[in-house]
Amino acid sequence: MYAKLSIRNGKRSIKDYLIFFITLVISFSLMYSFNALSFEPQIKNLTINIKAFSYTMIIVSVIMAFAMGFLISYVSKFIMNRRKREFGIYLILGMEQRNVAIMFLIESIIIGALALLVGVFIGVYLTQVFASIVTNMFHVPMDIHFSISLEAIYITTIFFILIYLFVTLLNYRTLYKIKLYDLLNDYKRNEEIKIKNFKVYLLIAILSVIMIVLGYYWAAIKLSKLIDMLIILGLSIVGTYGVYISFGTFILFLKNRFKKFKYKGSNLFLTNQIISKVNTNGFVMGTMAILLSITIGAFLMGFTFSEEIQNSIEAEYPYDIMITAKRSDIDYKNVYEFVEKSEFELEKYIEVKLFSLDSKISKDIINKENLNHIKKRYDKDCISIMAYSDYNNLRQLLGLKKVSLMNDEFIIHSNQDYLKENISEYIKSNPSIQVNGIKLKSDEQKFYDEHIGQSGGFAGYDITVIVPDKVCKGLEVKDSSFLANYNRKISKEFDLKLRIFISDWFKSKYNQDKYEEGIGRAWMAWTRVSEVERSYTVSATYSFVALYLGIIFLIICCTVLALQQLMDSSEHKYRFDILRKLGMENRDINILVLKQVGIYFAIPLILPIIHIVVFSEILSKAYFSFILTENAVGKGFLISFGLFCFIYVSYFIATVVGFKNNIEN
Numbered sequence: 001m002y003a004k005l006s007i008r009n010g011k012r013s014i015k016d017y018l019i020f021f022i023t024l025v026i027s028f029s030l031m032y033s034f035n036a037l038s039f040e041p042q043i044k045n046l047t048i049n050i051k052a053f054s055y056t057m058i059i060v061s062v063i064m065a066f067a068m069g070f071l072i073s074y075v076s077k078f079i080m081n082r083r084k085r086e087f088g089i090y091l092i093l094g095m096e097q098r099n100v101a102i103m104f105l106i107e108s109i110i111i112g113a114l115a116l117l118v119g120v121f122i123g124v125y126l127t128q129v130f131a132s133i134v135t136n137m138f139h140v141p142m143d144i145h146f147s148i149s150l151e152a153i154y155i156t157t158i159f160f161i162l163i164y165l166f167v168t169l170l171n172y173r174t175l176y177k178i179k180l181y182d183l184l185n186d187y188k189r190n191e192e193i194k195i196k197n198f199k200v201y202l203l204i205a206i207l208s209v210i211m212i213v214l215g216y217y218w219a220a221i222k223l224s225k226l227i228d229m230l231i232i233l234g235l236s237i238v239g240t241y242g243v244y245i246s247f248g249t250f251i252l253f254l255k256n257r258f259k260k261f262k263y264k265g266s267n268l269f270l271t272n273q274i275i276s277k278v279n280t281n282g283f284v285m286g287t288m289a290i291l292l293s294i295t296i297g298a299f300l301m302g303f304t305f306s307e308e309i310q311n312s313i314e315a316e317y318p319y320d321i322m323i324t325a326k327r328s329d330i331d332y333k334n335v336y337e338f339v340e341k342s343e344f345e346l347e348k349y350i351e352v353k354l355f356s357l358d359s360k361i362s363k364d365i366i367n368k369e370n371l372n373h374i375k376k377r378y379d380k381d382c383i384s385i386m387a388y389s390d391y392n393n394l395r396q397l398l399g400l401k402k403v404s405l406m407n408d409e410f411i412i413h414s415n416q417d418y419l420k421e422n423i424s425e426y427i428k429s430n431p432s433i434q435v436n437g438i439k440l441k442s443d444e445q446k447f448y449d450e451h452i453g454q455s456g457g458f459a460g461y462d463i464t465v466i467v468p469d470k471v472c473k474g475l476e477v478k479d480s481s482f483l484a485n486y487n488r489k490i491s492k493e494f495d496l497k498l499r500i501f502i503s504d505w506f507k508s509k510y511n512q513d514k515y516e517e518g519i520g521r522a523w524m525a526w527t528r529v530s531e532v533e534r535s536y537t538v539s540a541t542y543s544f545v546a547l548y549l550g551i552i553f554l555i556i557c558c559t560v561l562a563l564q565q566l567m568d569s570s571e572h573k574y575r576f577d578i579l580r581k582l583g584m585e586n587r588d589i590n591i592l593v594l595k596q597v598g599i600y601f602a603i604p605l606i607l608p609i610i611h612i613v614v615f616s617e618i619l620s621k622a623y624f625s626f627i628l629t630e631n632a633v634g635k636g637f638l639i640s641f642g643l644f645c646f647i648y649v650s651y652f653i654a655t656v657v658g659f660k661n662n663i664e665n
Contacts, residue, residue: 019559019562019563019566019651019654019655019658020111020559020563021111021114021115021216023071023555023556023558023559024068024072024111024115024116024119025115025118025119025122026119026121026551026555026568027064027068027071027119027552027555028115028116028118028119028123028156028160029120029122029123029125029126029571030064030126030155030466030483030551030552031061031064031065031119031123031155031156031159031609032119032120032123032124032149032152032156032550033123033124033126033127033129033130033152034057034060034061034127034130034544034548035058035061035063035149035152035155035156036123036124036149036150036151036152037053037054037057037127037130037134037544038053038054038055038057038058038147038151038152039054039151039152040094040127040131042152042178043444045084046442051378052541053537053540053541053544056541056545057545057548058155060545060548060549061155061159062159062299064159064547064548064549064552065159065162065163067291067552067553067556068163068552068556069162069163069166069167069555071556071559071560072112072163072164072167073166073167073170074110074284074560075326075559075560075563076108076167076171077171078563078564078567080104080171080174082567082570083104087100087104089405090103090382095364101171105168105170105171108164108167108168108454109164109168112160112164113160116156116157116160119156120148120156120206122203123152123156124147124148126490127149127152130544131424133540133543134540134544149504169365197255198249199247201245201246201250202246202249204242204245204246205242205243205246205247205249205250207242208238208239208240208241208242208243208245208246209239210239210245211236211238211239211242212233212235212236212239212240212607214235215231215232215233215235215236215239216614216615216618218231218232218235219232219615219618220618222306223346224567236611237290237301240286240289240290240293240607240611241282241283241286241287243284243286243607244278244282244283244285244286244289244603244604244607245282245283245286246282247278247285247603248275248278248280248282249279249284250278250280251274251275252271252275252279255271255275256368265592266579266584266588266592268577269575269579269592270393270592270596270599272601273447273462273568273575273596274283274596274600274603277564277568277600277631278525278600278603283565284560284564285603285604288473288557288560288561288604289605289607289608291553291554291556291557291603292553292554292557292604292605292608293607293608293611293612294549294553295549295550295553295554295557295608295644296550296608296609296612296640296644297612297615298545298546298549298550298553299546299550299639299640299644300612300616300637301542301546302312302542302545302546302549303542303543303546303638303639303640304640305477305539305542306539306542306543306546307639309535309536309538309539313532314453315410315531316451316531316535317526317528317531317535318398318451318452318453319340319350319397319483319484319485319525319526319528320485320486320490320527320528320529321335321482321483321484321485321486321498321525321528322453322477322481322482322483322484322525322527323335323482323483323484323502323523323524323525323526324480324481324523324524324525325479325480325481325506325510325522325523325524326478326479326523327477327480327510327523328353328477328480330480330481330482330510332351334505334509335482335501335502335505336349338483338498338501339484339486339498342494343454343494344486344487344488344490344494345486345487346484346486347485347486347487348397348484348485349397349482349483349484349485350390350393350394350397350482350483350484351480351481351482351483351639352386352390352393352394352480352481352483353386353387353390353472353477353479353480353481354384354385354386354458354464354478354479354480354481355384355385355386355387355472355475355476355477355478356384356385356475357383357384357385357435357465358479362640364425374562381459382461382462382463383462383463383464383465383541384458384461384463384464384465384479385435385464385465385466385467385471386404386458386464386465386466386467387412387467387468387472388411388466388467388468388469388626389469391403391411391413391464392513394483395450395452397483397485398450398452398508400450403448405446405466405468405471406468407468408438408439408440408441408468409440409441409442409446410433410435410440410441410442410446410462410465410466410467411442411446411447411448411465411466411467412427412446412447412448412464412465412466413447413448413449413450413458413463413464413465413466414441414447414462415449415450415451415452415454416462416463416465419462419463420447420449423447423463424447425444427446427447430624431607433465435465435467435471435475436471436472436473436474436475437557438470438471438645440467440468440471449624452464458481490529491535493531494643495527495529495530496530498527499525499527502525503525506522506523522587536607546640550640550643550644551643554644554648555651556635556648557604558647558648558652559651560650561600561601561604561651561655562651562654562658564600564653565596565597565600565659566655566659566662567657569593569659569662570662571664573662573663576589576663577663579592584585589663590660593656593659593660593663594656596659597652597655597659601648601651601652601655
């Protein structure tokens, strides 16, 4: 009987559940599709690095499960509050309170299970769309086929059961303990908009703004350790909650202060409507603001970093093989022989030695701010010396034009954008340097910035100073490198064998692991095949984590905001009826609804926009300028902005339409 009643009530209340149901469907379809990607055969065969992508998707799904738990709990509470009078009537008619709770829980589970089924169905198609995007990133053709991933269904179903088990216990406890009087009369209570000690709220607002500004300032001057990040995060979160808790009282104060605006048109009604909701939902507004900050940040950073990686892959890895070791006695003959014995051949290869440069010159070339950043990354000088003959051999291997150098000159090479201005300034103010007791001169024309090493710089050094060969005699060797290109494209299997051989070769011949205590990086080996695949994997991970986190958090925020307004339109429909009786035309009421919903959707965006603008500026100066280009940032911003606006505006329009229908019917 209760199941039938639950089904009937679900059909009757479909209008209340619609936005919630759509959000659940989107959430479950994304959860299924992203998890299914981890088990998609074509994705698994792309690269051995794809496991990191798969594990990341599962970890993010756990985060999403908590977020969805919050959403379902909140919406269940919302619908429960709206139907309290109905539940009270059931109790008057003789139904036990326990059975009322069970009936509501059955109704919620039916809606959730239906959303899960529809979500999985849509997810099957979404999986192929996302799989096509991933394979396209790897420049591999996609074989479109529709299949159901049982593993993804298991994971999604487990999350569904855990979420609803948690929410069920909370709702059952609430309904079981609530009093009949509260069920019948709760709808009569108006939301409190009266200032209950303005000074307290004013103090909260001032302290909150101070905390946020302090967080900005801390991020600008000190952002290097985990404790700093936690402090900045804590200040920003607490400050955000404080601002929104006191926001309604602040609007009420402004309304009473500017009386001319207050009594103009329908402003009195509009401001009271906004204040009543914001004043009683300050904590929820704060939560929405934090989630929106995460959403915008995830979209912006994810798509920007992904775009940068995709754009720089070819330039970052100019060699098929690059090996570098902190030794002067390395003989790379064995590596050459290993390749020659295979079905592949080396078209060109060279060996290059790097030498130490006076640390004073290093500090002069790089300003203090950038030098400190580099030391945090490398914990050593980032400048090395290369012989002129090796440098021209390197350029020839890359198909670059040879450069000329006189016996009393030096050249600076760096492809790091953040250092170019420093280097130009140094050359202007210091046209000559002394290396190994020999004075060398240069000018701005002797500065080159092509990519000559794997993953930026050369052998881990951001700046390479090229000097005549005779100057290098007697200098300390810092690194020995081997660079080579094949005569044709190699297979992934051979690339893996080569990397295993290099590792075993260092251990057996030189008794060296990749990292050693006191030395740090003893040797490194890059192959174009593995590094390009790793970059594609990182790019895909950034994109999909941004998409996953961003969309889920965004639709949760939009759903909460929409349901609050729809509940308000249903419960307080009589207010708009009174406006009609007072002579307000439907056109004016529609404009009023548009303003009310628009302002309510805009309020949670105020601080997130400020947070993102400020932190983006701070981070761009501290870190992003070292790794991002303007093109990647611009395209990442456009994608992020477009996706965010599309989803947010869609929910806004749906809310306005639903609001109008509720007050008209």
